[in-house]
Amino acid sequence: MSATINCREFAEYFGTPIRSQMNPAYVFEVEGAPYAIEEFYLEDLCSLIPYRVRGGMYNVAVSLIQSFDELEAKDQSSRTAREGGLSLPDRGSVLVFLPGLGEIHYMQEALSKLVRKRLQVYPLHSSVTLEEQNGVFLVPVPGYRKIILSTNIAESSVTVPDVKYVIDFCLARHMVCDKETHYQSLRLTWASKTNCNQRRGRAGRVSMGYCYRLVTKEFWRNEIPDYVVPEMVRAPLANIMLKVKLLDMGDPRSLLSTALSPPQLNDIERTILQLKEMGALSVGNDGQGQKRFDGELTFLGRILAHLPVDLHLGKMIVLGHVFGCLEECLIIAASLSLKSFFAMPSLQQLAGYRSKLSFAHGVQSDLIAFVNAFKAWHTSRSKGELRHPKSELEWGKENCIQIKRIREVAELYEDLKERTSQFNMHVIENPVPMDYASLHKQRFILQVVIAGAYYPNYFSQGEMDEELASKDLSGHDPKTTVNLPPYSFLYYKQLQSLFRQCGQVKSIAFDGARGHVEFYRTTTRGSGVLPEVSLALLLAHQRHPLDIFVHPSDEVETFVVEVGHFWGFQADDASMEKQRHLTAEINSHELCPVPVSLYPNLLCLAPFSEGDEQGLYYRAKILHVCGSSVEVFFLDFGNTSLVSCSCLRKLPADIMAHPFQAQEFQISGMRPSAQSMILGDQWSSRARNRFITLVNGHPLIVSLFSILHGIMRVELLINTDTVTSSVADIMMQEGHAIKAEESFESKVPQTQASFLSVFTAASRMFKEEEKQLIDSLLQSFAKTSQSSLKSKARTLAKWLTHIS
Numbered sequence: 001m002s003a004t005i006n007c008r009e010f011a012e013y014f015g016t017p018i019r020s021q022m023n024p025a026y027v028f029e030v031e032g033a034p035y036a037i038e039e040f041y042l043e044d045l046c047s048l049i050p051y052r053v054r055g056g057m058y059n060v061a062v063s064l065i066q067s068f069d070e071l072e073a074k075d076q077s078s079r080t081a082r083e084g085g086l087s088l089p090d091r092g093s094v095l096v097f098l099p100g101l102g103e104i105h106y107m108q109e110a111l112s113k114l115v116r117k118r119l120q121v122y123p124l125h126s127s128v129t130l131e132e133q134n135g136v137f138l139v140p141v142p143g144y145r146k147i148i149l150s151t152n153i154a155e156s157s158v159t160v161p162d163v164k165y166v167i168d169f170c171l172a173r174h175m176v177c178d179k180e181t182h183y184q185s186l187r188l189t190w191a192s193k194t195n196c197n198q199r200r201g202r203a204g205r206v207s208m209g210y211c212y213r214l215v216t217k218e219f220w221r222n223e224i225p226d227y228v229v230p231e232m233v234r235a236p237l238a239n240i241m242l243k244v245k246l247l248d249m250g251d252p253r254s255l256l257s258t259a260l261s262p263p264q265l266n267d268i269e270r271t272i273l274q275l276k277e278m279g280a281l282s283v284g285n286d287g288q289g290q291k292r293f294d295g296e297l298t299f300l301g302r303i304l305a306h307l308p309v310d311l312h313l314g315k316m317i318v319l320g321h322v323f324g325c326l327e328e329c330l331i332i333a334a335s336l337s338l339k340s341f342f343a344m345p346s347l348q349q350l351a352g353y354r355s356k357l358s359f360a361h362g363v364q365s366d367l368i369a370f371v372n373a374f375k376a377w378h379t380s381r382s383k384g385e386l387r388h389p390k391s392e393l394e395w396g397k398e399n400c401i402q403i404k405r406i407r408e409v410a411e412l413y414e415d416l417k418e419r420t421s422q423f424n425m426h427v428i429e430n431p432v433p434m435d436y437a438s439l440h441k442q443r444f445i446l447q448v449v450i451a452g453a454y455y456p457n458y459f460s461q462g463e464m465d466e467e468l469a470s471k472d473l474s475g476h477d478p479k480t481t482v483n484l485p486p487y488s489f490l491y492y493k494q495l496q497s498l499f500r501q502c503g504q505v506k507s508i509a510f511d512g513a514r515g516h517v518e519f520y521r522t523t524t525r526g527s528g529v530l531p532e533v534s535l536a537l538l539l540a541h542q543r544h545p546l547d548i549f550v551h552p553s554d555e556v557e558t559f560v561v562e563v564g565h566f567w568g569f570q571a572d573d574a575s576m577e578k579q580r581h582l583t584a585e586i587n588s589h590e591l592c593p594v595p596v597s598l599y600p601n602l603l604c605l606a607p608f609s610e611g612d613e614q615g616l617y618y619r620a621k622i623l624h625v626c627g628s629s630v631e632v633f634f635l636d637f638g639n640t641s642l643v644s645c646s647c648l649r650k651l652p653a654d655i656m657a658h659p660f661q662a663q664e665f666q667i668s669g670m671r672p673s674a675q676s677m678i679l680g681d682q683w684s685s686r687a688r689n690r691f692i693t694l695v696n697g698h699p700l701i702v703s704l705f706s707i708l709h710g711i712m713r714v715e716l717l718i719n720t721d722t723v724t725s726s727v728a729d730i731m732m733q734e735g736h737a738i739k740a741e742e743s744f745e746s747k748v749p750q751t752q753a754s755f756l757s758v759f760t761a762a763s764r765m766f767k768e769e770e771k772q773l774i775d776s777l778l779q780s781f782a783k784t785s786q787s788s789l790k791s792k793a794r795t796l797a798k799w800l801t802h803i804s
Contacts, residue, residue, distance in 0.1 A: 007027045008024070008027075009227075009260065010025070010260075011024035011025045011026075011027050012024045013260050036204065036208055036209070037200060037201070037203055037204040037208070037209040037210070037211055038208070038209070038210050038211070039200065039211050039213065040210065040211065040212045040213070041212075041213050041215060041216055041217045041220060042060075042213070042214055042215055042216045043216055043217065057169065057214050058106060058107055058110050059110070060214060061096060061107065061167050061169075061214065062107075062110050062111060062114070064167060064212060065094055065111070065114075065117075065119075065145075065147065065167075066114065066117060068091075068092070068094070068145070068165060069091070069117075072090065072091065072092070076090075090207075091140070091143070091144065091145040092145070092162070092163070092164025092165055092207065093140070093145065093146040093147070093148065093160065093162045093163045093164055093165070094145065094146070094147045094148065094163070094164070094165045094166075094167065095148045095150060095154060095160065095163045095165070095166050095167070095199075095202050095203070096147065096148065096149050096150065096166075096167045096169075097150060097151070097152065097154070097155070097166070097167070097168045097169060097171075097191075097199050098149055098150070098151060098169055098171070099151065099169065099171040099172055099173050099188055100151060100173050100186070100188075101123075101125050101127060101151075103169075104123045104125060104149045104150075104151070105123075107149050108121055108123060108149060111147060117145070118143055118144045118145065119144065119145050119146075119147050120140050120141065120144050120145070120146050120147065121147045121149065122135045122136045122146065122147070122148050122149070123149050123150075124136055124148055124149065124150035124151070124153055124154055124158065125150070125151055125153065126151075126153060126339055127339070127340070127344055128344075128345075129343045129344070129345055129402055130402055130404055130405070132345065133158075136148050136150075136158070136160055137160065139162075146162070148160060148163070151172075151173070152172050152191070152195065152199075154199075154202060155195060155198050155199050155202075156198060159202070159205075160202070161205045161206055162205075162206055163202050163203050163205065163209070164203060164207055164208075164209055164210065165203060165209070165210050165211075165212070166199055166200060166202050166203045166209065166210070166211045166212065167212045167214065168191075168196055168199050168200070168211065168212065168213045168214065169214050170190060170191050170196055170213055170214065170215050170220075170224060171188060171189070171190065171191060172188075172189060172190070172191040172195060173186040173187060173188055173189070174186065174187060174189055174228070174229070174234065175231070175234070175235060176234050176235075177234060177235055177236045184235070184236060190223065190224055190225065191224070191228075192224065192225045192226060192227050192228040193220075193224055193225065193226050193227070194226065194227055194228065195228060196213065196224070199211075230260070230261035232259060232261050232262075232263055233261055233263055233264070233267075236271070237256075237263055237267055237268065237271040238271055238274060238275060238280075238311050239310075239311065240256075241268075241271050241272070241275060242275070242280065242297070242301060242304055242305035242311075243305060244256065245281070245297050245301070245305070246297070246302075246305050251293060251294055252268060252272075252293065252294060253265065253268055253293050256268065265293075268293055269293055272293055272294065272295060275295065275301065275311075276295055277456075278300075278311060278315060279298060279300045279301075279315075280297070280298060280300055280301030280304050280311070281295030281296065281297065281298065281301055282295050282296040282297075282298055283295065300315070300318060303317075303318055303420075303423055306419055306422070306423075307333075307416065307419055307420075308337070308412075308415070308416075309333045309334075309336075309337045309416070310336070310337070312453050312454050313332070313333040313336060313337065313453070314333070315452075315453045316329050316332065316333060316449060316450060316452075316453030316454075317329045317330060317333055317416070317420060317425075318425075319449045319452050319453055320446075320449050321420070321425040323445050323448070323449050324445070325442060325445055325446045325449060326420070326425060326426075326427050326428075327427045327428070327431075328371045328446050329446075329449060330413055330416050330417055330420070330427065331370060331371050331374045331375070331409075331413060332367045332370055332371060332450075333416060334409045334410075334412040334413040334416060335367075335370040335374065335409050336367075336370075337412060338405065338408055338409055338412060339405055340405070341373070341401055341402050341405040341406035341408075341409055342355065342356050342369070342373070342400060342401060342402075343355075343396075343400040343401060343402050344400075345400075349538075350501060350502070350535060350538065350539070351400055352400040353534075353535060353538050354400075354531070354535060355399050355400035355401070356369045356373075356400075357369075357531045357534060357535070358531075359372040359373040359376070359399075360372070362528055363443070364529070364534065365447075367450060368443065368446075371446075373399070373401060373406075374406065374409065374410075374413075376399075377395075377401065377406055378410070380395065472514075473516055474509070474511045474514070474516060476509070476516050476518055477518070479521075479528065479529045479530060479533065480506075480518055480519050480520075480521050480530050480532075480533065481516050481517065481518045481519075481533070482516070482517050482533055482536045482537065482540075483514055483515070483516060484508075484514065484515030484516065484517055495508055495515070495517070496508055499517050499536060501535075502519070502532045502535040502536045502539070503519045503520070503530070503531070503532030503535065504519060504520045504532075505517060505518070505519060505520075506518045506519055506520045517536065519532040519533065519536075562682075562683060562688065563672070563676075563683040563687050563688050563691040563731070563736070563737075564666055564667035564670060564691070564716075564727075564728075564731075564737075565664075565665070565666050565667075566638070566665050566695075567637075567638025567639070567662050567663065567664055567665070568638055568662070568663055568665060569636060569637055569638055569661045569662050569663065570661070570663075575661070578661070579636060579661060582636070582655075582658060582661075583616055583618065585655065586605060586616075586617050586618065586619070586655055587616050587617055589652055589655070591605060591617060591649040591650070592649060592650045593646075593648070593649060593650065594648050594649065594650050595650060598622060598625050598630060598645060598648070599622065599625065600622055600623060600624065600625065601621060601622065602621070602622045603619070603620075603621055603635075603651050603656060604620055604621075604622065604632075604648045604649060604650065604651050605617040605618065605619060605620065605648065605649040605650070605651050605655075606618060606620035606632040606634070606641070606643050606647065606648055606649075607643060607647050608634060608639075608641055608643075617649060618634050618635075618636060618637070619634070619635045619636055619651060619655065619656070619660070620632040620633060620634050620635060621633045621635055622648075623640065625645075626642075628644060628645050628646075629642055629643065629644055629645065630642070630643060630644075630645055630648070632648075634662070635660040635661075635662055636660060636661040636662055637661070637662055638662035638663070638664075663712060664710065664711045664712065665702065665711070665712050665714050665716075666711055666712070666713055666714070667713075667714060667715070667716050667727065667728055668705040668706070668713040668714060668715060668728075668742055669705075669715070669728055669739060669740055669741075669742060670728040670731060670732060670737040670738070670739060670740055671737065671738060671740040672684075672687065672736075672737060672738075673732075673735055673736060673737055673738045675735060675736075676735075676736045676737065683736075686736075687731070687736040687737070690731070690734065690736055691727070691731065691736075694718065694727055694730060694731075695716070695718075695727065699718075699719050700716055700717065700718060700719070700727075701716075701717040701718075701719050701724070702714045702715070702716060702717075703715040703717065705742070706742075708743070713742070715728065716728065718730075
C-alpha cells in the first residue's frame with residue numbers, strides 16, 4: 001500500500017519557530033521506482049496508433065491496447081537483433097483507470113468485441129466480488145494479455161506487480177456533501193496531479209513501464225489540479241463535531257481552526273444546526289440568543305459519538321431500542337457501514353439481484369433484505385449446518401452472499417451490540433418465535449423506525465395515474481407487465497428466451513411501436529409487484545444491450561414496376577433451392593387447360609422462356625386480357641410477361657397452397673415532382689427511364705423502413721467501391737422527385753399489424769393444411785367405422801343362424 005501526500009503542506013504544518021519565524025520541517029525524498037516509466041499524452045498517441053481512431057475516448061483506449069502488440073513486436077525484434085536468440089514477445093499487463101462501475105462495464109463491453117486479440121479482462125471495483133478481485137493477481141494464460149479495469153482502488157490499496165502499461169483517463173469520483181441536503185454523493189471530477197502520479201507508479205515494477213494519459217499536455221498543465229481537495233473541506237462534519245464535543249475543549253471553531261485543512265465557518269454553522277435538528281445537541285443560548293456555533297451534547301448525542309457509524313444509522317439504533325427492534329437496527333447499521341455482502345458478479349448481476357429479492361420477502365427494500373439474509377446465515381451457523389468452511393462457502397455461493405464480508409458485518413454487529421449495552425440498551429437473547437401476523441407488524445414497525453431515523457430526508461411518491469398506466473401498458477396489469485423497446489414481431493422467440501432469465505413469460509404482445517412482456521402470477525403469490533418485473537427493470541436500468549440475433553441481409557433479385565416501385569425475390573441458396581423444387585413439382589404434373597373464362601386476378605400457371613428455350617410453367621396471376629393474349633404477373637418472381645391465352649394452365653390446389661415468394665417494395669420518402677408527374681401520381685417516361693438506369697446492373701442495398709399493408713417501405717441505396725448513395729436523393733437532386741412525408745402508419749416503427757401481415761398468409765396456409773388433415777382423418781375414420789359395423793352385423797347374423 002502506498003500514497004502520495006503534499007509534502008510542503010505537512011512540512012509547513014509541523015514547522016518549528018526559529019528566530020521569530022516558522023521554519024518548515026525537513027523533507028527526505030527516497031526514490032523507489034526500480035525501472036523508468038515513460039509518459040505519453042493524447043497528442044503523442046498519433047504516432048503510436050498506425051490507423052485513424054474514430055469515436056470517443058473509449059475507442060482511443062481500445063485502439064491503444066491493440067497497438068501494444070505491434071510495439072512489443074518491434075521491441076522484441078530489436079532485442080533479438082541485439083542479443084541474438086528467438087523468443088515470444090512478452091505481453092505486458094494493462095491497468096486502465098476509470099472513474100466508476102458504469103464506465104468499467106462500458107469498457108468491458110468494448111473490449112469483448114476483440115475476440116481474436118486474446119485478452120483476459122478483470123474488473124476491479126469495491127462492489128465486485130472478492131473472487132473476481134483476486135483474479136487480477138493471477139498470471140495470465142501464455143499468449144494472453146491481462147487487462148485490469150479499475151477505479152482508484154488500484155491507485156494505492158492494490159498493487160499488481162506485472163503491470164507494464166497504465167492508461168489513465170484522469171477522472172475520479174469523490175465523496176462530496178451537498179450543502180443544502182447534507183447528503184453525500186460521488187461526483188465525477190478531474191483527478192489531481194498527485195493521484196495521477198500515484199497511478200503512474202503502478203507500472204514499472206518488474207520492467208520498463210509506460211503511462212498514457214488521455215488528456216493533452218496543455219490541459220494537464222493548466223486544468224488538472226495539483227492536489228485533491230481535503231476531505232474535511234468537502235465531507236460532512238457531523239461525526240467530527242461530536243468527537244470534538246466529547247473532548248470538551250470549548251468552542252468547536254477554535255479547535256477545528258488548528259487542523260491541517262480547517263473547514264469553513266459556514267460548514268461548521270450548518271453542521272451545528274443539523275445536529276440540533278437531529279437532537280444530538282441542545283438548543284441553548286449564551287444570554288444573547290441561540291448559540292450559532294455551539295451547543296451542549298444530549299444523551300442521544302453522546303450515544304451517537306460513541307458509535308462508529310453514520311449519524312442517521314446511530315439514531316436508527318436508538319429508535320430501534322425504543323420500539324423494540326434493536327437487533328434488526330444493529331444488523332442494518334452494520335451492513336450499511338461496510339461493503340455489501342450481497343454478491344453482484346459482473347457477468348451475473350441478475351442472479352445476485354434475484355437472491356436479494358428473495359431475501360426481501362416481497363418488500364422492495366435493501367435494508368429488509370440485509371436483515372433476513374444475515375439472520376438466515378446466523379441461524380444456519382447456530383444450528384451447525386455451516387460448521388465446515390466448505391459448507392459455508394457453498395451456502396454463500398448458492399445464495400449469492402460473500403462469506404468474508406458477512407463475517408465482517410457480524411464482527412461490527414457484535415461491536416455495536418457491546419457499545420449499546422454500555423448505555424443499557426440490550427438485544428433480547430433467544431426471542432419467542434412469532435407468527436405471521438406478528439412478523440408483519442414487526443416489519444411495519446421497523447419501516448417506521450427507518451423513516452424516523454432519516455427525517456427529514458424523505459422521497460414523497462405522488463399519486464398513481466391509473467388511467468395513464470393502463471394506456472401505456474395497453475390494458476395489461478402494471479404489476480406483472482413491462483414495456484419493451486420497439487422490437488418487431490420477428491424477434492418474438494428471441495425476446496421470449498431473453499426474458500426467461502427473469503421468470504416465466506406468460507405472453508409478449510405488440511401494440512404499435514411498443515411491446516409488452518407479461519409474466520405469470522401463481523396463486524400462492526400476493527397481489528404486489530412481481531419480482532420478475534423488478535428483474536426486468538434492472539436489465540433496463542443497467543442499459544445492457546439485448547443480445548438479439550438480427551436476421552442477415554439477403555440477396556434479392558428485383559423487377560421494376562414503376563419509379564420507386566418494384567418486386568423482388570430472395571436469391572440466396574436456400575430460397576433458390578426452394579424455387580427449383582417448386583418449379584420441378586409444377587412441371588411434373590399433368591397440366592390441364594384453364595376450365596373457366598379468363599379474367600383479371602385469376603390465378604393460373606403460365607409459361608416463361610428466355611430466348612429460344614422451351615418455357616417452363618410458373619405460378620402467375622392475370623393482369624390484363626388483350627384478345628388472344630394476356631399479361632400475367634409471376635407470383636414467385638415479381639416480373640410480368642405477355643403470353644398466349646391457349647398456353648395458360650389450371651393451377652392445382654396443392655401447388656397453390658405454397659406461399660408466394662415475390663415481395664413488393666416501395667421507396668419511402670419521395671413522390672413525383674411537378675415535371676415528372678402525369679395523370680395523378682404516375683411518373684413520366686423520362687423519370688422511369690432514369691430510375692431503371694440507376695438500378696439496373698448495380699448491386700443495391702435495401703434498408704427496411706416499415707411494412708405497410710404487406711408492402712415493404714424501404715430506402716434504396718446504390719453501393720459502389722467509393723461511396724454509397726441513396727436513389728431517392730439522386731432522383732430529388734436531378735429534379736425527378738421531391739421529398740414526401742411518410743404516413744402515420746408507416747412512421748410507427750415495425751408495428752404489430754405490419755409484421756403480422758407478413759405472417760398471415762403462412763398462418764392461413766398452416767391452418768388450411770391442418771383442416772385438410774383433419775378432414776382426411778375423419779373420412780378415413782368414417783370408412784373404418786362403417787366397415788367395422790358391417791363386419792359386426794355379418795358376424796351377429798351368422799351367430800343367430802347358428803343358434804336357430
